[in-house]
Amino acid sequence: MTEEMTLVPERADTLPIEGAIDYLKRKFPDAVKDDTRQGYSGIIVDPAHLVEVARTACDELGFNYLSSATAVDYLGIDDSMEMVYHAYRISGGGALVFKAQTDRNKPEIPSLIEVYPGADFQEREAYDLYGIHFPGHPNLKRILLWDGFDGHPMRKDWKEAYYEQETKPFDSRWPKGYVRRAEELNVFGKNVKYPADLDLAKLSDMSEEALYSGMGLGVDVSSFPAQADELQTDRLVVNLGPHHPSTHGVFRMVVTLEGETIVALEPVMGYLHRNHEKIGERNAWNHNMPFTDRLDYISSMSNNLGYALAVEKLLAMGARYQPPTYRAEVIRVLMVELTRIVNHYWAIGFLLNDLGAFFTPALYAIAEREKILDFFEATAGSRMMCNYMRFQGVAKDLPERIRSVASHVNDKVRDFNTMDYLTELINERIPRSVDELDRYLTDSEIIKERTIGVGYLSPDMAIAYSTSGPLLRASGVPYDVRRAEPYSIYPELDFDVCVRHNGDIYDRYLIRLDEMRESIRILKQILPRLEKTQGESVFAGNKAIYMPRVPIGEAYGRVENPKGELGYYLVSQGDPKGPQNPWRYHVRAPSFINLTPLGAMCRGQKVADVVAILGSIDIVLGETDR
Amino acid sequence: MYGMGILKGLGVTFKHFIRTYLDDIKYAGRKYLRQENFEARQGLKADGAFTVMYPEEKIAVPERFRFVPFLVVEDPDHPERPGEDWCTSCGICAKVCPPQCIWIVRGEDPVTKRPVPQPEAFFIDIDICMNCGYCAEFCPFDAIKMDHDYELASYDRTRNHIHDKERLSKPFSYWMSIAPTTAREEAAARGGWEHPDVIKEFKKSNRTPTPVTEDWQQAKMNAAAFVEAQKAAAQAAAAAPPAAETAPTVQSAPPAAESTPSGELSPEERKRRREEALARKKAKQEKAAE
Numbered sequence A: 001m002t003e004e005m006t007l008v009p010e011r012a013d014t015l016p017i018e019g020a021i022d023y024l025k026r027k028f029p030d031a032v033k034d035d036t037r038q039g040y041s042g043i044i045v046d047p048a049h050l051v052e053v054a055r056t057a058c059d060e061l062g063f064n065y066l067s068s069a070t071a072v073d074y075l076g077i078d079d080s081m082e083m084v085y086h087a088y089r090i091s092g093g094g095a096l097v098f099k100a101q102t103d104r105n106k107p108e109i110p111s112l113i114e115v116y117p118g119a120d121f122q123e124r125e126a127y128d129l130y131g132i133h134f135p136g137h138p139n140l141k142r143i144l145l146w147d148g149f150d151g152h153p154m155r156k157d158w159k160e161a162y163y164e165q166e167t168k169p170f171d172s173r174w175p176k177g178y179v180r181r182a183e184e185l186n187v188f189g190k191n192v193k194y195p196a197d198l199d200l201a202k203l204s205d206m207s208e209e210a211l212y213s214g215m216g217l218g219v220d221v222s223s224f225p226a227q228a229d230e231l232q233t234d235r236l237v238v239n240l241g242p243h244h245p246s247t248h249g250v251f252r253m254v255v256t257l258e259g260e261t262i263v264a265l266e267p268v269m270g271y272l273h274r275n276h277e278k279i280g281e282r283n284a285w286n287h288n289m290p291f292t293d294r295l296d297y298i299s300s301m302s303n304n305l306g307y308a309l310a311v312e313k314l315l316a317m318g319a320r321y322q323p324p325t326y327r328a329e330v331i332r333v334l335m336v337e338l339t340r341i342v343n344h345y346w347a348i349g350f351l352l353n354d355l356g357a358f359f360t361p362a363l364y365a366i367a368e369r370e371k372i373l374d375f376f377e378a379t380a381g382s383r384m385m386c387n388y389m390r391f392q393g394v395a396k397d398l399p400e401r402i403r404s405v406a407s408h409v410n411d412k413v414r415d416f417n418t419m420d421y422l423t424e425l426i427n428e429r430i431p432r433s434v435d436e437l438d439r440y441l442t443d444s445e446i447i448k449e450r451t452i453g454v455g456y457l458s459p460d461m462a463i464a465y466s467t468s469g470p471l472l473r474a475s476g477v478p479y480d481v482r483r484a485e486p487y488s489i490y491p492e493l494d495f496d497v498c499v500r501h502n503g504d505i506y507d508r509y510l511i512r513l514d515e516m517r518e519s520i521r522i523l524k525q526i527l528p529r530l531e532k533t534q535g536e537s538v539f540a541g542n543k544a545i546y547m548p549r550v551p552i553g554e555a556y557g558r559v560e561n562p563k564g565e566l567g568y569y570l571v572s573q574g575d576p577k578g579p580q581n582p583w584r585y586h587v588r589a590p591s592f593i594n595l596t597p598l599g600a601m602c603r604g605q606k607v608a609d610v611v612a613i614l615g616s617i618d619i620v621l622g623e624t625d626r
Numbered sequence B: 001m002y003g004m005g006i007l008k009g010l011g012v013t014f015k016h017f018i019r020t021y022l023d024d025i026k027y028a029g030r031k032y033l034r035q036e037n038f039e040a041r042q043g044l045k046a047d048g049a050f051t052v053m054y055p056e057e058k059i060a061v062p063e064r065f066r067f068v069p070f071l072v073v074e075d076p077d078h079p080e081r082p083g084e085d086w087c088t089s090c091g092i093c094a095k096v097c098p099p100q101c102i103w104i105v106r107g108e109d110p111v112t113k114r115p116v117p118q119p120e121a122f123f124i125d126i127d128i129c130m131n132c133g134y135c136a137e138f139c140p141f142d143a144i145k146m147d148h149d150y151e152l153a154s155y156d157r158t159r160n161h162i163h164d165k166e167r168l169s170k171p172f173s174y175w176m177s178i179a180p181t182t183a184r185e186e187a188a189a190r191g192g193w194e195h196p197d198v199i200k201e202f203k204k205s206n207r208t209p210t211p212v213t214e215d216w217q218q219a220k221m222n223a224a225a226f227v228e229a230q231k232a233a234a235q236a237a238a239a240a241p242p243a244a245e246t247a248p249t250v251q252s253a254p255p256a257a258e259s260t261p262s263g264e265l266s267p268e269e270r271k272r273r274r275e276e277a278l279a280r281k282k283a284k285q286e287k288a289a290e
């Protein structure tokens, strides 16, 4: 014991998590206490001291990367609301979890934006969906919903327009399932409510001032015409989107220009918002798996894996949990690394679209992607909406043959041996096409001129803004969850974390090529493992249970998705009698959080570069808007 | 030299352009016609432009492909249970369906009001179905399966997009035709080609389920033989004098059928009977051992 005491490292930023918690408890004896609830971890911080505690954690203890900040509503449990923060060290390791609780009726928690600028969008989301106020936040407005939306939908007592029952499965489906359409019960027009204080006249006011002055642009729109000097470089507000052809989905940016230079940029999102998380809380645990496919619909396999890992963390607290078999882990890594390649083909192709090389490079890349999707389809049953991972394993083993049967839909067939197909794909076809993309684009002077030095993001900013994935690593920060907090069989695989140092669009393009090559390297190590485990079970336990019981507690599962760090924060308040549903289901979407520094990256750039900068972040709106 | 990078890139474009035409020449105009060419173009040997010219040409869907589910019913020419549902209206698929688009009215005995293992009505709202495949995966009776027919577009959403039981039902032979490997695996897990409940019944009455080592059509032939045997037994019972020396007609048909002249039996029938007899003997021994 005494020996341990003397071994305390002199530097606080290398303390293990428990040590860091002790440090905080010693420094803030009144404000910090352990979270002792069953199945919970971390500390609960008095909101009055939250900012100081966070600053200590960030500056002194080295937890400088805020991965996730989200709210939970404990209505009916202890009637409080809670903000949950997961902070990591950029050098790797586990999370410091800290929470702040507030009164449900007047929820207010100080903003952490000064300590962690990456809390910006996440706090706005909590404000939007839970109604928690964050004093100190400079731009606390709704982010996913529009101003005319009544209420805060993630609160437990909020009910959607087609509300049927608190949780699924709904009783009306069986045994007396007389079918009806939801809209028959709730005729359109009667389910739209506005908040009491909404000024409807203001919404139909089409003047510039009314449209843009609420946007937090940091400029006074009304004064623009008066500011004209001799050169007539008026400030101009330009609206890009929604539905701009280059914006990867329905996304909108409001930019303020001076001449051609961007002075301010405000991303506007939520056009594809469907309250994924509320649906997730109505769902049972299993139900959510296919819904995760629809987040980042380019890489559904890795979304599945993140969710499976998070739920497995919860299941592991119970008695009957069996970890996935080795073959299941091998197949999981096979799938997610193929997905990474799929995603980067897509990202590079569409970045080139955004740069003006309209669809030729994109089609070359997508054509190669098709071959991987064929394999997904033969294994999981769907090209994009794979729904393949299960808790404790995967849905089905790889098929022996990738075979089709003639039917009345299609009389032509194909038939390949799966392992031969995979081997050829991984050893020949993918490397060849990556090299070809490299030859095709990397040296092109047009691309270089358009991208080198454009959209710069410094390493400090990349960390502070909680960016992740290729965006973070292209800024010189070698942070990869596969190495920082390894999961599955990554520890035994040989691969490097790619890093590039210039932090511009060109490096973000190059790093995707690097990552594809690293993925190929991993896949080549996976092939012999697949051969070796042939015939072994892909599922631990008997058979997937259709309504699994999940122990009480919280879990945060995160994976290195192609677009960045995808995290799931789950809370189970298991009701031992009925079917179980997640109490809280939060998705830390990389596409969403990677947009936080967009404004900063675009400031001072030309308007023509905005779309390219956005393309280099690689977002997908299914995940951004959720 | 400035511009070399662009030229190199254009070289790639040019190569793609040339390869597309070379590919056409290679197949001598039969690129889209022959089965072998189809397999090459939709496989890893695809080169040049390998766009699929839908709807003239389609992507070959693999066996596990998932589209809106259908319900398995027994073939119409099944001798014992023609057209009967495999579904027992247990409701598991309705519970496990993530968007809750399955609606089942459980069957009910008109007199006793007790549930019977057959759905009275079964609906799937295909507008809501997300083709996740959970219903097929978790159905304990292998009664609901994912279809391959994805051409379901219609002009009338309200009338055509809620599939009722009639629309959903497809014979077992259809399932065999679209996914033979999967169907075989599932039958192996059940322990025979027949419906799980039928297999249970068989076990009670000492009939052997059709093993999966045999062709699946054998199950129908076995059933036909069984029906024949039962008919013959009934005839024999009618022909026999109503005197008391004949064994009291017990519930199970096969023992009675043994009184028919054995010379007329087909080889399959004989084999089946031998197996049955063996199974009976084994069961008796097991019982005695207990």
Ligand code: SF4
Pocket (backbone or CB within 6 Å): B086, B087, B088, B089, B090, B091, B092, B093, B094, B104, B138, B139, B140, B141, B142, B143, B144
């Ligand atoms: S799970 Fe299978 S048997 Fe049960 S109701 Fe659904 S289709 Fe019928």
Ligand code: SF4
Pocket (backbone or CB within 6 Å): B068, B069, B093, B096, B097, B098, B099, B100, B101, B102, B124, B128, B129, B130, B131, B132, B133, B134, B135, B136
């Ligand atoms: S495929 Fe999925 S969504 Fe469709 S009916 Fe089956 S369980 Fe429901």
